[in-house]
Amino acid sequence: MLELAxxxxxxxxxxxxxxxxLKNDAFHADPDSTKPAYSIVIPPPNVTGVLxxxxxxxxxxxxxxxxxxxxxxxxxxxxPGTDHxxxxxxxxxxxxxxxxxxxxxxxxxxxxxxxxxxxxKLTRQNIGRENMIKLIWAWTKDRGGIIIxxxxxxxxxxxxxxxxxxxxxxxxxxxxxxxxELYNKGYMYRGLRMCNWxxxxxxxxxxxxxxxxxxxxxLYTMRYEIAEEPGRFVEIATTRPETLMADTAVAVHPEDKxxxxxxxxxxxxxxxxxxxxxIPDDYIDIEFGTGVLKVTPAHDKNDFEIGQRHNLPIINIMxxxxxxxxxxxxxxxxxxxxxxxxxxxxxxxxxxxxVKIDAYDNNVGFSERGKVPIEPRLSEQWFLKYPKIKxxxxxxxxxxxxxxxxxFFPTHWEKTYAHWLExxxxxxxxxxxxWGHRIxxxxxxxxxxxxxxxxxxxxxxxxxxxxxxxxxxxxxASSWLWAYATMxxxxxxxxxxxxxxxxxxxxIFLWVARMIIAGLELEPGTSRQLKDHIxxxxxxxxxxxxxxxxxxxxxxxxxxxxxxxxxxxxxxDGLRFGLMRIAPKGQDIRFDEKQIEEGRNFANKLWNACRFxxxxxxxxxxxxxxxxxHQLSPFAHHLLASxxxxxxxxxxxxxxxxxxxxxxxIYSFVWDTFCxxxxxxxxxxxxxxxxxxxxxxxxxxxxxxxxxxxxxHPFMPFITEEIWTELGFCGTSNTSILFTEYPQPQKKxxxxxxxxHRTQQLYETLDRGRALxxxxxxxxNQKVVMKLKLxxxxxxxxxxxxxxxxxxxxxxLKIVKTALSKTPSVITPIGDLYLPLEGVIxxxxxxxxxxxxxxxxxxxxERENKKLQNEAMLKKAPAExxxxxxxxxxxxxxxxxxLKKSLDNL
RNA sequence: GCGUGCUUAGCUCAGUGGUAGAGCAUCUGGUUUACACCCAGAGGGUCGUAGGUUCAAACCCUACAGCACGCACCA
Numbered sequence: 018m019l020e021l022a023x024x025x026x027x028x029x030x031x032x033x034x035x036x037x038x039l040k041n042d043a044f045h046a047d048p049d050s051t052k053p054a055y056s057i058v059i060p061p062p063n064v065t066g067v068l069x070x071x072x073x074x075x076x077x078x079x080x081x082x083x084x085x086x087x088x089x090x091x092x093x094x095x096x097p098g099t100d101h102x103x104x105x106x107x108x109x110x111x112x113x114x115x116x117x118x119x120x121x122x123x124x125x126x127x128x129x130x131x132x133x134x135x136x137x138k139l140t141r142q143n144i145g146r147e148n149m150i151k152l153i154w155a156w157t158k159d160r161g162g163i164i165i166x167x168x169x170x171x172x173x174x175x176x177x178x179x180x181x182x183x184x185x186x187x188x189x190x191x192x193x194x195x196x197x198e199l200y201n202k203g204y205m206y207r208g209l210r211m212c213n214w215x216x217x218x219x220x221x222x223x224x225x226x227x228x229x230x231x232x233x234x235x236l237y238t239m240r241y242e243i244a245e246e247p248g249r250f251v252e253i254a255t256t257r258p259e260t261l262m263a264d265t266a267v268a269v270h271p272e273d274k275x276x277x278x279x280x281x282x283x284x285x286x287x288x289x290x291x292x293x294x295x296i297p298d299d300y301i302d303i304e305f306g307t308g309v310l311k312v313t314p315a316h317d318k319n320d321f322e323i324g325q326r327h328n329l330p331i332i333n334i335m336x337x338x339x340x341x342x343x344x345x346x347x348x349x350x351x352x353x354x355x356x357x358x359x360x361x362x363x364x365x366x367x368x369x370x371x372v373k374i375d376a377y378d379n380n381v382g383f384s385e386r387g388k389v390p391i392e393p394r395l396s397e398q399w400f401l402k403y404p405k406i407k408x409x410x411x412x413x414x415x416x417x418x419x420x421x422x423x424x425f426f427p428t429h430w431e432k433t434y435a436h437w438l439e440x441x442x443x444x445x446x447x448x449x450x451x452w453g454h455r456i457x458x459x460x461x462x463x464x465x466x467x468x469x470x471x472x473x474x475x476x477x478x479x480x481x482x483x484x485x486x487x488x489x490x491x492x493x494a495s496s497w498l499w500a501y502a503t504m505x506x507x508x509x510x511x512x513x514x515x516x517x518x519x520x521x522x523x524x525i526f527l528w529v530a531r532m533i534i535a536g537l538e539l540e541p542g543t544s545r546q547l548k549d550h551i552x553x554x555x556x557x558x559x560x561x562x563x564x565x566x567x568x569x570x571x572x573x574x575x576x577x578x579x580x581x582x583x584x585x586x587x588x589x590d591g592l593r594f595g596l597m598r599i600a601p602k603g604q605d606i607r608f609d610e611k612q613i614e615e616g617r618n619f620a621n622k623l624w625n626a627c628r629f630x631x632x633x634x635x636x637x638x639x640x641x642x643x644x645x646x647h648q649l650s651p652f653a654h655h656l657l658a659s660x661x662x663x664x665x666x667x668x669x670x671x672x673x674x675x676x677x678x679x680x681x682x683i684y685s686f687v688w689d690t691f692c693x694x695x696x697x698x699x700x701x702x703x704x705x706x707x708x709x710x711x712x713x714x715x716x717x718x719x720x721x722x723x724x725x726x727x728x729x730h731p732f733m734p735f736i737t738e739e740i741w742t743e744l745g746f747c748g749t750s751n752t753s754i755l756f757t758e759y760p761q762p763q764k765k766x767x768x769x770x771x772x773x774h775r776t777q778q779l780y781e782t783l784d785r786g787r788a789l790x791x792x793x794x795x796x797x798n799q800k801v802v803m804k805l806k807l808x809x810x811x812x813x814x815x816x817x818x819x820x821x822x823x824x825x826x827x828x829x830l831k832i833v834k835t836a837l838s839k840t841p842s843v844i845t846p847i848g849d850l851y852l853p854l855e856g857v858i859x860x861x862x863x864x865x866x867x868x869x870x871x872x873x874x875x876x877x878x879e880r881e882n883k884k885l886q887n888e889a890m891l892k893k894a895p896a897e898x899x900x901x902x903x904x905x906x907x908x909x910x911x912x913x914x915x916l917k918k919s920l921d922n923l
Numbered sequence: 924g925c926g927u928g929c930u931u932a933g934c935u936c937a938g939u940g941g942u943a944g945a946g947c948a949u950c951u952g953g954u955u956u957a958c959a960c961c962c963a964g965a966g967g968g969u970c971g972u973a974g975g976u977u978c979a980a981a982c983c984c985u986a987c988a989g990c991a992c993g994c995a996c997c998a
Binding site for chain 2 (some may be wrong): 311
């Protein structure tokens, strides 16, 4: 047997252990296995991303589930991979191209091979579609996979041989096939619609990718003259004067008495000067502003709808990149949109048509990627009319157990999910982005460039003149198939639907809801029951990790700690365990490095406890304190009874995904019950090896370590594997702890509860005695004589007295028959414990101490008496409770009597 | 405006009806057969406010306040 190294050094064993697991193919998921399947889904991280605390949280939880599932006899599939993250990656490369000198060598090489003229500005337009895609591939290959290596450092037990990328050939085909299928079913359509346009990225984005931000804006009030009544003006409030060139009407509420007579007349738009009709529309809020709205159908979603209702012309005065395109107003033409805003106000002012400018708080939609305000823009895009909305709703929110086939943890996310589905809008799925899955639609045009034929197909259709749609799909239109498009038929048969999805609630719409819809609509095999169509059975929503000030962690704030640095400093196990202890089910987490330090400290504690054991001789990996001819001490019974409780707690916590409950329970068992209590007591016997063996103490320790290591393995995979192997629990076959059985609660309690209780009383006595010493500031290293007057029914033997004596650091613990006076004492479960002090005791100090104890006892008595004197309470409360109260009251009474006597004797 | 979550010790948070808890921080003592990433002890809380239900409320209900987030937004 090997002894453990003197100190636990996080970061030293991880790589070695992980490569051993990989070498043994330990995470392989066998589709032909006869074991029950357990499969898990996690959002594939961006291929060029790096590990964030969010990933650490998700993946730790996922890994805990995976490892425990293996240990409970499941065949586990955790299929890893990365997402191409279309727009995000393309934008990143475009940005990198601005500093060509700093490009990774492989990318630079690729770029050079294009032989662009030396003075070419490196925009994607200048580079061209085909070459740009080549460049991004090169970038992806250079930068990609970093996060995969980082996940390994964290200990993730993924089946790496199955690693997928959302642009893999097979995956790409699945995505396009799904598009074709939905097109043929009539769900996918192309239309000229108002969409969210990002003027920075030059693409449309979906509603879900627009982030509303409060802004300090200005509200401009301007006045337009009435064409039919020269000299009469209407006042109009707007936040966007720069779009007035595109106004094609002025609208008022049909029942607004102030303006009713104007309906049908015309207002004079100041520039370019023209008459625009005054129209009635219910949409207008009489209360807001002046009650008059300028209608700009080309540049506002609501105005567009008003325009549709009234057949208004649509005038577009803005370029794709957010500049004014209106040659008729040369002062503004070509100007950037926000500069044009000020300029337009100036123009109005110079014409005497600007009434006032008010400060105004409103919300403006920003593009998540481009970080600029989105521009409502009319454009031709592909849309998905979502199928299976009702079914998706029922699958999660139905009151009928049969229909509710997906469980959310915590359940309150069901409401958010339902709200989205109930108000769902068609999904703008096309992106004017090159990096991604190209829309599998082909057009044939006539000589006037009009589309005459449209075909959806992965392959180019037969015949001449077919052109593919230039757009690609939203990234989420590929990742929404992740759960099943990553599997082949054989794998799917075994592992689909998956068991659990772990993710943050921030992508509940972008990903979770859409996966459910896709699963219900697309999964082949219509003969199966509904539950077989869902992509996953349980969804566990993690909380968000925030910084110490409660802010979201983000790159721009720079408030996100580097997980790799944390791993280096505290070990992957410390990071994982520390995080799990503070991650209650689905609540946001305020991150504090101290908590990771605690995780590391715990690993150290575990290590040292095991090291301590190795110093006492050979370990028996199969030790069973119950089975052999041991005369188990009450202390052992106490420990084993606690262990049994722990198993139950952990089992129940796992069933509810309460990782903090499970980890905290193990923590306090190991630290307090096992180390501080049991091992300290056991030390008393360690000088007598024979008695140790006979009493089963060593067997109890080995049995406990054996259980604790396995209990902890999902949380702390590395250190548990290391100790497991080093201490020989792996046996001669050298079995990894990965493949051992997870400790389950025992059906029948083996430990003697009565003896366990007796030990509990001894422990409490010990605590009281230590407190007494501390109260009189007797240094730990100073031996004193203490005396004990046993209570009548105290169960205690000489061995117990020896133990107590040792742990109380007494030179002698003397049993006395009569109560002592003028001697500091405490009342303990087994009797009165005295600390006879040499010389004179400080009467005032002792009085103060006794009075404090008296007050506490009196408070206890009062509280319980209040209950016991309440007749209604006695009548209605269960007898068991009443007995407890009585018991507390009796003890308090007894204590009060004794304390009063001591006080009198002072 | 609608919805969700939170409000418990100085800090970070557990605690789903019956004696208010942990870690950190603070203070005191400590070279004990592993561990100073440690050991032993102490102080510190009218559980956001106000009502209600109940024999009994930190916990269930209602209202309110504050904070956070999500959705929808009025030009």
